[in-house]
Amino acid sequence: MPVIAPDPEFASLYHRHHAFVWRILRRMGVPAAALDDATQDVFVVVHRRRDDLHADASVRSWLYGIARRVASDIHRRQRRTQRKLEALPTPTDAAPPLDDAVARSEAADFVRSFLGELDEGHRMVFVLADVEGLTAPEIAQALGLKVNTVYSRLRNARRRFERAVTRRTARSKVSHV
Amino acid sequence: MSDRDPTPPSPPLSTAAQELLRVFRDDESPSELDRQRGLKSVQARLHEPAANDGHRFYAKVVAVTVLLAAAVLLAVKAVGAGVTALASQARDPAMEAPYQGAGTAEGGRVVERTPSALPRRARSEPERAVVAVAAEPVEPEPVAPEQELAAPEAVAAESEPAAPVSRSRAIAPARARAPAQSTVEDLQVELSLIKRARAAKQEGRLDAGLSALAEHARRFPQGTLSDERRVMKAELLCAAGRMTEARDLVRRFLKQRAGSALAGRMSGVCSRP
Numbered sequence A: 001m002p003v004i005a006p007d008p009e010f011a012s013l014y015h016r017h018h019a020f021v022w023r024i025l026r027r028m029g030v031p032a033a034a035l036d037d038a039t040q041d042v043f044v045v046v047h048r049r050r051d052d053l054h055a056d057a058s059v060r061s062w063l064y065g066i067a068r069r070v071a072s073d074i075h076r077r078q079r080r081t082q083r084k085l086e087a088l089p090t091p092t093d094a095a096p097p098l099d100d101a102v103a104r105s106e107a108a109d110f111v112r113s114f115l116g117e118l119d120e121g122h123r124m125v126f127v128l129a130d131v132e133g134l135t136a137p138e139i140a141q142a143l144g145l146k147v148n149t150v151y152s153r154l155r156n157a158r159r160r161f162e163r164a165v166t167r168r169t170a171r172s173k174v175s176h177v
Numbered sequence B: 001m002s003d004r005d006p007t008p009p010s011p012p013l014s015t016a017a018q019e020l021l022r023v024f025r026d027d028e029s030p031s032e033l034d035r036q037r038g039l040k041s042v043q044a045r046l047h048e049p050a051a052n053d054g055h056r057f058y059a060k061v062v063a064v065t066v067l068l069a070a071a072v073l074l075a076v077k078a079v080g081a082g083v084t085a086l087a088s089q090a091r092d093p094a095m096e097a098p099y100q101g102a103g104t105a106e107g108g109r110v111v112e113r114t115p116s117a118l119p120r121r122a123r124s125e126p127e128r129a130v131v132a133v134a135a136e137p138v139e140p141e142p143v144a145p146e147q148e149l150a151a152p153e154a155v156a157a158e159s160e161p162a163a164p165v166s167r168s169r170a171i172a173p174a175r176a177r178a179p180a181q182s183t184v185e186d187l188q189v190e191l192s193l194i195k196r197a198r199a200a201k202q203e204g205r206l207d208a209g210l211s212a213l214a215e216h217a218r219r220f221p222q223g224t225l226s227d228e229r230r231v232m233k234a235e236l237l238c239a240a241g242r243m244t245e246a247r248d249l250v251r252r253f254l255k256q257r258a259g260s261a262l263a264g265r266m267s268g269v270c271s272r273p
Helices: A008-025 A032-048 A059-078 A101-117 A118-133 A136-143 A147-176 B014-027 B033-046 B049-090 B093-099 B101-105 B125-134 B145-150 B152-158 B165-170 B173-200 B206-219 B226-239 B242-257 B263-267
Strands: none
Touching: A008 A032, A008 A059, A008 A118, A008 B014, A008 B033, A032 A059, A032 B033, A059 A136, A101 A118, A101 A147, A101 B014, A118 A136, A118 A147, A136 A147, A147 B014, A147 B125, B049 B173, B152 B206, B173 B206, B173 B226, B206 B226, B226 B242, B226 B263, B242 B263
């Protein structure tokens, strides 16, 4: 692979947002095996269209839009052969403290399972707000929604998540008795 | 919701919920190795010549199509002009005289022996062509420029012994168009085969991709898109783990087609350990 002089501005943008793009593509259903390539595709588009990004626009909203199109392309290409995504594992009854890899994996699986129960509209609002830390106006811009709709969906999703966490905690206590 | 949001619409999540989301976020994130490797790959894609292969491919297809369309239009126009000129000559009584009765050789194909037998306005364009050719002196048939674009079988057909003069002249416009149209259709078929192979490759159906390329090679051994076929075949073989065959293809391609726009892309096939 040839040695290439890095573009500092682009590299900075890449480092700041690589994980965000990666996670968002994953949440959009891009298979794990294709995540690396899909993330690269997003940043190739970013590089080509970086003049389109206005100073007053949210970078992450803009990235979200590009990622959505890349994910859509991947889904279209793989529609025929794509198998169902791996069945989301159900959370186990036990809820050990988050101090080891197994516990962390189970906690992550619990959140994945919860997200799988949400409809697409609520799921993406919840992820962008409480996992990615976007503001409501940024989410509204990225998803093409009204801000009030974002607030409403977020409130609903948070309430459901808190209930799920409470149930998980209760099960944990029962199993430890 | 971040600190920048001035009016959070709902109470913040509990500590336990936030902790679960933090763990989930970490679990979903790429590793540092993924990030570094990805950046190198992106930069390589932005700079290597193959980054524009897709655009070049479609530009090539568009250019070939436009050239063929222009050639067909020019041929039709030239033949039309020639027919019109001949028809006007045929209507000249001085030209008619030596060829009175020339239609007898046509075995009934040429209905009119003399152009003046029908009113001018009553004749259709093909009829005028037949009439004009019947009145034309016999001379060797010129080779249409479009024959250069014709497929081998079309050229062979054109080389067959000439039909009676007036008949071959009468169908000249149709024959002039046929090879070019055939080439356009061939190109469309070529394109569809290459597209099929590309889609199969992207979907991981390597055998299907190789099968489409084999069909292309069988039908268009020297096709317009033969370079694309060779590159894609090398990529598919490499993806299928058939490294020796892939590298052999790469070596031969770079030797024969060093100046090709696809040489950069080809040189990257199977180059990674």
